[in-house]
Amino acid sequence: MGRTAGRTPEDTRRLLIAAAAEVIRARGAGATLDDIAAHAGVSKGGLVYHFASKDELLRALAQSRLDEFRGWIDAELDPDDEAPGRYTRAYIRALLAPEQDQAAARESIALIAQLMTIPAVAEIARADALRLDADLRADGLPPEVLRLVVAAADGANMAPFWGGDLGGEDELRQLERRLIRLTREPALWQNLPWDRD
Amino acid sequence: MGRTAGRTPEDTRRLLIAAAAEVIRARGAGATLDDIAAHAGVSKGGLVYHFASKDELLRALAQSRLDEFRGWIDAELDPDDEAPGRYTRAYIRALLAPEQDQAAARESIALIAQLMTIPAVAEIARADALRLDADLRADGLPPEVLRLVVAAADGANMAPFWGGDLGGEDELRQLERRLIRLTREPALWQNLPWDRD
DNA sequence: GTCTATACGTCGATAGAC
DNA sequence: GTCTATCGACGTATAGAC
Secondary structure, eight states: OOSOSSOOHHHHHHHHHHHHHHHHHHHOTTOOHHHHHHHHTSOHHHHHHHSSSHHHHHHHHHHHHHHHHHHHHHHHOOTTOOSTTHHHHHHHHHHHSOOSOHHHHHHHHHHHHHHTTSHHHHHHHHHHHHHHHHHHHTTOOOHHHHHHHHHHHHHHHHHHHHTOOOSOHHHHHHHHHHHHHHHHOTHHHHTSOTTOO | OOSOSSOOHHHHHHHHHHHHHHHHHHHOTTOOHHHHHHHHTSOHHHHHHHSSSHHHHHHHHHHHHHHHHHHHHHHHOOTTOOSTTHHHHHHHHHHHSOOSOHHHHHHHHHHHHHHTTSHHHHHHHHHHHHHHHHHHHTTOOOHHHHHHHHHHHHHHHHHHHHTOOOSOHHHHHHHHHHHHHHHHOTHHHHTSOTTOO
16 A cells, blocks of 8 residues: 555555645746746655656646636637637637736746747647647637637737736727627628728 | 957947857756856857856847847838738737748747746846737727737747647738728728627 | 655866866 | 765655554
């Protein structure tokens, strides 16, 4: 019999992933395995038993974040909404949802961006992005409207990461409403007199 | 007198920054000072003479990238364009300009994102972003149009970083044309029937 | 099967010779 | 101004307690 009290290996793994997220958020990029292990209440060797390398731990952390984000989209899906673009609308709401504060949003994005430098993480992130794009393309919106709306949502979401300060919360809410409106009535965008003048 | 042949300290610094960029692009995040120094033709100790720490070297690299990006915007400024939104149009062109290939764009963005995890780099990036936002806000466009256009350009620019695959080059060019059109005629966006339905 | 303790190799940083 | 030599810290690997 092992040494732990009532704690399954899965619990320990989750504990370690959560500790990694917290320590990296607090200490930044240079967080050590000792820090993470101590924060989870185990030794560094104990950590290595569950995750053979630091990269594997960070890969698991990245996967949990990607799954979490996918969960946010699903949570924003409106059961009464059966019209084309329903998934895109959930995507917009998930991306533009107000976070606790700007700093938290910036740190969360910085964490993902940082993990992207690990090849294994870049790979699963790319696979996730491809699946997400496929879901969005299957959502029934005209391609050029989808591209505009997704790009705008992505850009607005990334803004805090770069540290800029373009407009406040009210303007962000207005942008969210208008992007969602475009998904409901794509002709608004398509029928603008683009080639006149 | 020192030991070098005809090379000024400034030359050596530029050489080391260029070597850092190249080695990090090739080897990824784990590039060592030895690798970078060897690639520039000096020893690790020689590198450390010019940059007291690895962070300082990477800070200089980040600054050079930020300056380079600012230069791209200035290069896209149309001398004959005096209308409101001229700086925003240059910003859009600089961000959506086709790079050599998608992989190069992704690596370039990944480099910046990776450097952002260093506190000193995050600070200068934030200062740069604030100055850029101030320039954009002073460009004479209605705030809600500016926000949409900048968010869409940012998001389209970041797309390769996440590894997704939403549409091709032609669609990107169309998006660029339409965003620029909106800066020339903001009323197109403002006068849409947002609250109807 | 789960974890602790410990040893090993590498890297960033420092000191001092030339 | 650049080098060699060396130190301390970290990621990795492993032997063994329970």
